[in-house]
Structures are given as C-alpha cells and as structure tokens.
Amino acid sequence: MLDEKTINVVQSTAPVLKEHSKEIGKKFYELLFSKAPDLYNIFNQTNQKRGLQQEALGYAVYAAGEHITNLEAIKPIIERISQKHRAIGIEPDQYPVVGETLLQAVKDVLGDAATDEIIEAWGKAYGYISEAFISLEQKLYKETEQQPGGWAGYRTFYVDRKVKESQEVTSFYLKPKDGEAIASYKAGQYLTIKAEIPEEKYTHIRHYSLSEASGKDYYRISVKREEEHGDSPDGIVSNYLHNQIQSGDTLQISAPAGDFVLDSDELPIVLISGGIGITPLFSMLNTVVEEQPYRQVTFIHATRNSKMHAFKEQVEKLEHTHQNVKSYVCYNSPTEEDKESHNYDKEGYIDLSFLKSILSTKEANFYVCGSFSFMEAVIKALNEWKVSEEHIHYEAFSPVAILGEE
Numbered sequence: 001m002l003d004e005k006t007i008n009v010v011q012s013t014a015p016v017l018k019e020h021s022k023e024i025g026k027k028f029y030e031l032l033f034s035k036a037p038d039l040y041n042i043f044n045q046t047n048q049k050r051g052l053q054q055e056a057l058g059y060a061v062y063a064a065g066e067h068i069t070n071l072e073a074i075k076p077i078i079e080r081i082s083q084k085h086r087a088i089g090i091e092p093d094q095y096p097v098v099g100e101t102l103l104q105a106v107k108d109v110l111g112d113a114a115t116d117e118i119i120e121a122w123g124k125a126y127g128y129i130s131e132a133f134i135s136l137e138q139k140l141y142k143e144t145e146q147q148p149g150g151w152a153g154y155r156t157f158y159v160d161r162k163v164k165e166s167q168e169v170t171s172f173y174l175k176p177k178d179g180e181a182i183a184s185y186k187a188g189q190y191l192t193i194k195a196e197i198p199e200e201k202y203t204h205i206r207h208y209s210l211s212e213a214s215g216k217d218y219y220r221i222s223v224k225r226e227e228e229h230g231d232s233p234d235g236i237v238s239n240y241l242h243n244q245i246q247s248g249d250t251l252q253i254s255a256p257a258g259d260f261v262l263d264s265d266e267l268p269i270v271l272i273s274g275g276i277g278i279t280p281l282f283s284m285l286n287t288v289v290e291e292q293p294y295r296q297v298t299f300i301h302a303t304r305n306s307k308m309h310a311f312k313e314q315v316e317k318l319e320h321t322h323q324n325v326k327s328y329v330c331y332n333s334p335t336e337e338d339k340e341s342h343n344y345d346k347e348g349y350i351d352l353s354f355l356k357s358i359l360s361t362k363e364a365n366f367y368v369c370g371s372f373s374f375m376e377a378v379i380k381a382l383n384e385w386k387v388s389e390e391h392i393h394y395e396a397f398s399p400v401a402i403l404g405e406e
Contacts, residue, residue, distance in 0.1 A: 002128055007069055009121035023061055028105035036097055040202040042088055061102065064129045065122070071132055079259050082133055086140040087257035088205055089153060089191040095134065099126040126370050144255045149181035154194050154252040160218055160268035161247050165310035169276065170242055171211065171222040177250060184214045185256035187287035188280045188367070188395065191221055193253040197240050206237045209279035209369075209395070210256060211311075213286035219253075222310060224276040260369075260395035262287055267391070268296040272350065272378055274370025275303055280395055281369055282311050288323050290370050298359060302330040302350050302374070306338050328358055352381040362387050368394040 002010075009401060033040060033082060060260065067073045103123055107114045145152040157174040164170050174191075175184055190207045197204060208221040225233025225242045245251070262269075262284045269288060271281040278301055288297045299319075303309050311327070319325045328343040348352055362385050369380050377395050382392055 002068065002124055006121045006124045009118060010065045010125045010299070013118055014062050016110070016113070017065060017106065020060035023109045024061070024102075024105050027108050028102055029365075031104055031108075032098065032101045035101060039094075042090075042205060043253075046158075068125055068128070071129070076259070078132060078136065080152050082136045082140060083257045084207070085133065085137050087190070087207065087254050088143065090137065092134045092138070095130045096097070099123070099130065102126065109370050125311040135361075137145050140257075144183070147183050149183040150255055151183070154254050156250050157219070157253045158250045159245060159247050162245075165222055167307045168224050169222050169310040171220055172227070172241065173250065174219045174253065175217065175220070182217070182219065183255050183406075185210060186258075186261035187213060187284040187304060188261040189220055189256045189258035190280070191256055192254040193221075193237065193241075195237050195240055196252070196253070197236065197244075202235065204237050204240075206256075209283065210260075213283060213290050215290075219256075220284075221278075222279045258395075260367075260393065262367070263365055263393075266292075266366070267363065268298070268361065270298045270300065270359065270364050270366045270369075271365065272300045272368045273302070274350075274374035274378075275308075277370030277374065278303075278310055279369075279402065281367060282315070284367060285315070285318065287323070289318055289325065293322065293324060296324050296364075297326070298364075299325065299327040300330070300350065300355075300358070301327070302332070302370070304333045305331045305335045306343060307335065308374060326358075330354070350378055350381070352384055355381060355385070364391065366392050368392070 029043075031320060057105075060081070063074050064071070071078065103119055103126070107119060108123065141152065144150050156177040156341055158177050160173040160175045162170055162172055188209070190209045192205060192207050195204045195206070208223055210219060211222040212218075212220040223238050223241050224235075226238045260280060269284070271284055273281045281299070285297060285299050299315055301309070301315070306312065309331075312329075315327050319327045328346070330346040330348065330350050331338055331344045332348055334344060334347055345358075362382075366382055366387060368375050368382075370378075379392060379394065
C-alpha cells in the first residue's frame with residue numbers, strides 16, 4: 001500500500017495533471033516512440049495523428065491519481081483498458097518503460113512545478129496502479145487461453161467470404177486455418193486484428209466488433225471503410241480489408257475480448273446504434289432472438305440513409321418473424337427514394353421525444369453504440385428521462401470515450 005504522504009501529494013496534484021493532460025500525453029508518446037520505436041507496432045497511428053490516444057492517456061492518469069485510495073471507483077475503466085491490453089498482447093515487462101516515460105513527460109511539461117517530491121510520489125503511484133492492471137491482465141490471459149477453443153496471442157484465420165452490407169460496410173466471415181474449435185464470446189465483444197500491410201513500416205492493430213451471435217463455426221466482423229474527412233485521415237486497416245483482403249486470404253487474430261456485453265436478466269432491452277455502431281448491437285439482437293426469445297427487444301438505428309444502412313433487411317426479417325422484436329430507423333439525410341418509399345420512421349436525429357413515442361417504458365436496459373457525439377446526445381436524453389444509470393451501457397470506438405470522460 002502507499003504511504004499517506006504519497007497519497008496526499010498524488011491527490012493534490014492530480015488536478016494539475018488533468019489541466020495539462022493533452023500536453024503530457026503528447027510529450028509522453030514523443031518520448032516513448034523515440035525510446036522504443038517498436039511500440040509503433042502496437043499503438044493505433046490514426047488515433048495518434050488525431051491526438052485521441054494522447055488525450056486518453058492524460059485522462060486515465062488523472063483519474064487513477066484522483067482515486068488512488070479507492071481504485072474500485074474506477075474499476076470499469078481499469079477493466080475496459082485491461083481487456084484492450086489483453087487483446088493487443090501487452091506484457092508486464094512493458095510497464096516500466098511506460099512509467100519512466102510518463103514521469104519524464106510530466107517533468108518536461110510542468111517544469112519547475114514538478115518537484116522531486118511530486119515525481120517520487122507519482123512514481124510510487126504508477127507502480128501501485130500498474131500492479132492492479134498487470135494482475136487483472138494475467139488473469140485474463142489465463143482465462144482466454146484455457147477456455148474451450150481459446151488460444152494465446154494471435155492465431156491465423158482465413159476469410160471464408162466477404163459480404164457487402166452497404167456502400168461503406170463489408171462483412172468478413174473468418175474461419176481458423178488450423179480447422180480447430182474457436183472460442184465462444186459474449187454479444188457485444190470484439191476481435192483484434194494484427195495487420196501486416198504491404199508498404200507499411202509497422203504492423204497495425206485494430207479492434208472490430210463481432211456482428212453475429214456466438215456458437216457458429218466462424219467469426220463475423222463488419223467493417224466500415226473509413227475515408228479521409230476533415231481532420232480524420234483514411235483508415236489504414238479498414239481500407240486494407242476492403243480493397244486488398246479477398247476470400248481465402250489470411251489474417252492474424254487474437255481471441256474475443258471486451259466488457260460491453262449483453263446482460264442476462266429479464267428486463268426489456270433497447271439497442272440504440274448510430275452508423276457503424278450497429279455491429280455489436282446486431283450481435284446482441286441475434287443473441288436475444290436465439291437465446292431469450294421471450295425477452296422484449298427494441299432495435300433503434302440511426303444513419304444517413306438507406307445506402308449507408310447495414311443489416312436493414314436482416315433486422316426487418318427478425319422483426320417480422322419474432323414477436324418480441326420491434327425496430328425503428330432514423331435517417332438524417334434520406335434519399336428521394338427513401339422519402340417515396342417511407343422506409344424509415346424519423347427524419348433527423350434520435351431525441352427524447354422520439355424515444356418516448358416508441359417505448360412503452362423506461363424500465364429497460366439500454367445499450368448505446370456509435371460516435372462520441374451520437375452517444376453523448378443519446379445518453380443525455382436518457383438522463384433527462386431519468387433512466388437509472390445502472391441501466392445505461394455504452395461502447396465507444398474513441399479512446400477518450402472508452403475512458404468515460406464527460
């Protein structure tokens with residue numbers, strides 16, 4: 001345990017680190033990659049360019065310092081990050097260099113304000129926090145490898161087939177090259193791909209939500225092709241998968257991971273997705289239909305229009321063949337054809353008045369997935385409706401949103 005003096009120093013200086021979190025995060029990664037350039041193989045370079053990982057790191061450090069005497073308070077953050085670390089393959093011997101680099105970044109950014117006493121206290125705190133991560137991650141590694149069909153590290157899968165779901169989304173059906181069994185997973189979890197892309201200096205690791213119910217002899221991920229837009233560069237891996245990977249090609253994949261998973265109680269479920277956020281929620285819908293056919297589920301999806309709408313026909317079929325399923329669609333830019341055929345329920349965005357008009361009760365478990373701004377708007381609406389916080393679950397594809405920053 002940490003001594004009282006260390007705790008006091010860390011808690012009193014945590015707000016200062018928060019104030020300078022972006023600068024500390026930026027400096028940290030500059031120093032880290034100069035010390036250990038092989039770590040470029042682990043970190044998402046697209047998020048690096050957008051500054052998202054830098055911001056996420058700073059926030060995580062602040063949150064851990066603020067709750068240093070009660071890490072249980074940030075258990076969801078620790079579990080979420082540990083799941084990512086297990087999926088990527090982070091090992092205990094990588095923690096020391098990260099700690100040293102982080103302290104150097106704090107010193108570089110804060111200058112004289114970072115006294116020896118402060119640096120020493122945060123060094124001890126980092127050691128304490130890293131032990132919590134390492135302990136949980138080692139447990140996850142063991143469970144993952146020892147489960148039926150499980151494996152350690154990365155395993156070779158081949159693309160059995162590719163299916164185009166919309167203008168932007170393609171599904172990849174993946175089977176193990178060794179022909180052996182594959183691990184089951186919980187609806188909402190993701191696969192991690194390590195892509196060796198021709199002409200790319202480093203490997204690229206990405207997480208993609210599983211879009212099918214578990215229990216099949218394949219895994220299915222459904223990937224949106226990310227194109228350059230504003231400050232967002234082209235998605236290196238998504239374009240590689242769409243443009244270069246064909247049926248029969250192989251990919252390196254680590255076992256399913258993630259803590260955004262479907263509950264097993266009997267409350268009605270409301271699944272609310274925006275854009276590519278549909279993937280884990282479609283897995284949840286398929287799972288409820290197969291395993292809890294008595295449970296009421298409402299599926300609400302928002303996207304631009306029918307051209308961008310993945311799994312439209314599949315959701316409609318489930319609604320028509322299962323009495324417990326209701327589905328609704330919001331298009332913010334419907335095509336003329338959409339308007340003529342009236343193939344959506346609302347033009348615009350999901351808001352509280354729309355939710356109240358289609359849901360008979362707020363006593364339900366709500367699952368939300370989409371862009372950060374989408375989730376922020378939906379969760380705000382649910383909070384206004386006074387939906388119990390414990391009944392609101394979300395998955396974020398942004399490193400900052402993953403940490404739950406408001």
